[in-house]
Amino acid sequence: EKTWFDMPCDATHVSVSESVSSLSTNDFSIPWETWRNEFAGIEMTYETYERLNSEFKRRNNIRHKMLSYFTTQSWKTAQQHLRTINHQSQDSRIKKLDKFQFIIIEELENFEKDSQSLKDLEKEFVDFWEKIFQKFSAYQKSEQQRLHLLKTSLAKSVFCNTDNEETVFTSEMCLMKEDMKVLQDRLLKDMLEEELLNVRRELMSVFM
Structure with missing residues (x-):
């Protein structure tokens, strides 16, 4: 225009x-x-x-x-x-x-x-998110390994096998019986010897 x-x-x-x-x-x-x-x-x-x-x-x-x-x-x-x-x-x-x-x-x-x-x-x-994902994956893997180790340690240390405990208990009871028998035999022997000694002393006092 x-x-x-x-x-x-x-x-x-x-x-x-x-x-x-x-x-x-x-x-x-x-x-x-x-x-x-x-x-x-x-x-x-x-x-x-x-x-x-x-x-x-x-x-x-x-x-x-x-x-x-x-x-x-x-x-x-x-x-x-x-x-x-x-x-x-x-x-x-x-x-x-x-x-x-x-x-x-x-x-x-x-x-x-x-x-x-x-x-x-x-x-x-x-x-940035790839690094975060990698770190999170590494943390998750480490956490899984840690949980597995704790479960294994707990099972071995606290919740041990009852068969093993039963074997140990049976063995210890047998040993205890044997020890008690030895103690009883020794006690009986000592008591018998003491009685025999007392009887001998009394007889000697009577006849002397």
Whole structure:
């Protein structure tokens, strides 16, 4: 969409120049019949009319030239300012477009950096969880080994085999019986010897 300062200036300049140049000096002359009708009370010869009319034409011609010059200079000045406005407007648009392009390129570069950072973060996250999983697996395996060792130790130390205990008990009871028998035999022997000694003493005391 074109603005008013984007329109070509030459066509407007031609139309203005033609409008000004089309005004002839004859358009400003007063006909003799009109002069006579309008100024009937004033006595004037045709020669005086011609002289006044020539002076009127000369002044109008000067004014016409001044107006034409002023119009031309005004249009040139306006055209120069319009070109300046157009140039500055285009420069401003180009600068804004360049700035917008720079922002887009910069944001694309930032987006690529952020994407790479996100990929690196994702890789670090995966590596981190792999390490956690490996450590957890090692801990779980160690815990299973520890539980197995505790169960085995508990079974061997606390809940021992009853057959083994029965064998030990039977063996110890047999040994205890044998020891008790030996003690009983020794006790009986000692008691018998003591009684025999007492009997001997009594007999000796009687017969002596």
